[in-house]
Amino acid sequence: MCPSYRVTREEKHATRGRARLLMEMMRGTPGGGEDAVVTGGWRSKDVHEALDLCLACKGCRSDCPVNVDMATYKAEFLAHHYRWRPRPPSHYSMGWLPLWARLAAAAPGAVNALTHAPGIDRVVKRAGGVDRHRELPRFAGERLTDWFKRRGGAQTDGPPVVLWPDSFTSNFHPAIGRAAVRVLEAAGFRVEMPPVPLCCGLTWISTGQLATAGRVLRRTVDALAPRLRAGVPVIALEPSCGAVFRADAPQLLSGDPDVERLAGQTRSLAEFLLDRAPQAITAPPPGTGRTAIAQTHCHQHAIWGFDADTEVLERAGVQAEVLDAGCCGLAGNFGFERGHYEVSVGAAELGLWPAVRDADPGTTVLADGFSCRTQIEAGTRARPRHLAELLAELLCPEEAGERGAAVTAPTEVS
Incomplete structure (x- = not known):
């Protein structure tokens, strides 16, 4: 179940062990006390050490018999632990990624050249708390939102749908968003995107910066409110962002009708197509169908599952094997952070990487999550694809996808 426990086999890295430490922390007092098993309260080093290797994958939310949501507990602990204190560098670099991505959009080529220049890249990684083994993602030459504005916005007169331009899709893999637009327009829908830069707050939530996450979410909900009140669906291409709208937002901004509407109207691409088109x-x-293996994003697994994707793939003639490999091991900022690399790749070696390496040549590798695709590319020769890209190629062949697809010969991780 818990990826870090499966790698380390240490009880404190199991969901049960972490829950017990949190319980003992809450039983104790801030100053400790003679009967306290865990001392220091929210500043406890023991609890912080145990939660440090939690990938916040939300797997325990659905797989644990009592539905312990350790990802939420970790975010809450970090919010208290670093209150009025300096945070690790990764909380300022990866935790504020949407802001840095917005700034990088002014000159993405120059930013990529600088952050990948020999010698300078090591300095950038060290300053940002990024493990030296990781390659920094490259910003796209044009964001999805800029492309959408340049083409003139909506191109059809069908029923409206909001395509959520999350920070990962828009700034790093905009071809996925363009593919989704083609699929939705081919299905007869009028695609809209928010007119101003918005964010779901995911990176702030995962680093425990909950006050900032709440403000970011508040702004997003207010901007989407007119569409939400009109019943317009919101399609999330990045599963972790969809999980924020469906699960985290109602917790952070409880009691708000618009937040409840956002949670109820957010759908994955597969869910939306299956329900509406x-x-x-x-x-x-x-005889012309495809074969594929699919890695389910752990947040999707925990919140709404993969059934709709499976049915859509079957309808599209794709014979897909859904991997039961658990979390990919990257899990957003976790696998990039210094000190987490061994656990991150250890989790990938438990099932995901071997399955991709052993796949037959020509097999499409599907992974909707940015983290999943990044981890697959880091340890195999595969070029994983998003469901939107595959559907665009199958259903709109005249506008075939732009990103490459199939598994090549297996290779060992260097």
């Missing part, structure tokens, strides 16, 4: 998903001629 199943006729648009057509199978290819017999």
